[in-house]
Amino acid sequence: MVTHAGSLLEMKGIKKSFGQNHVLKGIDLDVKAGEVHVLLGENGAGKSTLIKILTGAYEKDAGEIYWEGQKIQLNTPVEAMSLGIATIYQELNVIPELKVYENIFLGRELKRRGKLSLLNQKEMRKEAERCLMMLGQSPALADKQLGELGIGQQQLVEIAKALALDAKLIIMDEPTSSLSGTEVEQLYSCVEQLTEKGIAIVFISHRLEEIRRMGDRITILRDGFKIDTLPVQTTETDYWIELMVGRTLDEKYPKQSFTLGEEGFRVENIEVSGTKEPVGFSVRYGEIVGISGLVGAGRTELARAIFSADVRGGGKVFIDGKEIRIKSPRDAIDSGIAFITEDRKSEGLLLDQPLDFNIAMANMRKFTKKSRLVDLKGIREEAINYIKELKVRPNNIDLHARHLSGGNQQKVVIAKWLCTQAKVYIFDEPTRGIDVGAKVEVYRLMNQLIESGAIVLMISSDLPEILGMCDRVLVMSEGKITADLEIEEATQERIMKAATGG
Amino acid sequence: MMSEVVIQKPKNEETKPKKTVKSYVSKFAPLIGLVLLTTILTFLSDKFLTMNNVMNIARQSSINAILAIGMLLPILTAGIDLSVGSILAVSIMVMGIVSINMGLSPILGILVCLAVGAAFGLINGLLLTKLRLPHPFISTLGTMNIARGIALIITAAAPIAGFPYLIQFLGREFVGPIPVSFLLVIAVYIIFHIFLTRTQTGRYIYAIGGNKEAARLSGINVDRVLIIVYVISGLMAGLAGLVMVGRVNSAFPLAGLSYELDAIAAVIIGGASFMGGVGTVWGTLIGAMIIAVLRNGLNLLNVPADFQMAVIGFVIIAAVYVDVLRQRKGKKG
Incomplete structure (x- = not known):
């Protein structure tokens, strides 16, 4: 099909600044028809800005x-679309109340002839079915209510939407970050079908195994520069990481072992919404406990139940053997529990407030003086310390949280919880969507917390991370804990078996 | 093997965005607007920049300025309070009944006026947090009608006049050339500034407007703060009513009709965001001043009232558009 040997897309010397902030400092990128071209870089390296230029959302300088x-x-964006450039964002742009085919044709509905310009539903349905079949989906999907579909199928609908637009280049921004195992497989096979048809995919991902499996070529960005473009097959993963972070990472998982102490945290009979059987477990000092399981297994719900983020059903929570009463997030925080939520933007940050306020938010009491006035200077000083300690970049306390990259936003959220001087830290997907360098920093921080006598729990869908960092793994399935494994006995297979209820 | 590509570590310099002229312009856009407006009106009318007229503006602006500062709080939490005009009316009618019809002490009258305002605010807060009505637009639309209805019912729609000096003091008296009502505005604004920037509850108001869920999970008692917000808004409506009674020496049940709209306009012109979390006390003061100066100036220029409304409409749209432009420039991925 593709006759010209040249590239489908070529970007040369792309520069972009926001005020004093030079985000792209001359980036080249070429994408060939039918290839999966991966963009790899730390948060803040310039990937999303480059993509936004490609989709017409930003103008290049x-x-x-x-x-x-x-x-x-x-x-x-209209120009980009008419050329055949489509984008699948992390947050899907679909309308649950509409049917699948209506979503596919949203904004460019087909009309019947005649003055009334009524919708041509038959034609739209037919075309939608064709696009879904190209992705190996059942044509019957076209008539379903979108909201009834799982997140993976919703994403496929977005891809079908791109196909209906005759897209030649589809940009996928971390498409697998919220998918379950089978959904990921389904996406992989769709991508294969697309590339066979000569469609190029620009793929952004932090999951290295996935890149190895899917990618043809990989372009590595750092600090607004293109470092290199490499063939995936013939280069080492470690080499990519070195190029990406600009230094050798000693270890991906800086696991440290500490002597196991007394039981510090115990949960009894917590009711996780949607299941009948209450859940209990305990954590000792000196160990990092991972909570694994599939998306929807009830891991976040368990954490929310402990924290009383929603109405509390029942159950008991003990710290150092003493029962603590938790009726609200405030009670949980006062008792020394920190819950680092999964979604930074919607549950963690005040995007339009400066970093110091974000960091002090959960512990304003500490900064309230006898006069009942808030000690702004004290907040500032403390926040500056955290920003330095956690190496938040840019290290400008007055910057609004919105303007930080994902990894740095995550550090600010963590700083907020460190500021509450909690004893128990529950991390929910702490490294999702952040780069390798920042991941290692988060892991190191967990080590430091353990060392300083805190309790650390980590909910994660990333199995290598669980295996790499934890001392013990709890596996959840359908709201129940189905396995409690010491790390020596935990393997991918055993965890997956417990996670699927097998 | 790849040491040559391992380039320098990213510099860890303190990146402080330079304060450019542009950033100042956008930050002080409302103030610049006010200064420009004043300058133009000074040229157009020689009566404008006289001591007498300036004090007149100060006095005229005070009721809206007090309502607006109350309104700032709900707007900061991404809410709204449509009921303030009606609360103003019901507060002064009850005060009239207590201090004139019943002949009780004026001090008690003043306290009752403020208490009625706060009580209606409390109802607004409870409707929002306990009945969980989906948006304060709805709950305060309801109380707006209820309060106005009560104001009409309790006095059979008749005005009450002849208030004692103590009640009229705030709205009528002067200290030298300066109206007491304007001094009250300044005092209220200073208190609000300290409240919003320096107290825990004040900071929580911004946190809730910025991200309600994050605020809740950070241990902030969102319901409690929201109730406080609407109580204060209602209280300010009562206070504004007190000033109004002093100004016109009577209380009538249709007082404050559609005043909530000018209050909202002042907050928005002053740079607050309807999405919550963004807005300042001083911006609101300038917003209220812009409206007052505009009204006064157009009066001096003999522009009919109908035209004045249209002009204020334009100013609201222009002010928000400036803000939209600023946000578009500032956004980044």
């Missing part, structure tokens, strides 16, 4: 863009 050999201007 300098540089050239060629599409099928022709120099083009790319100033609006």
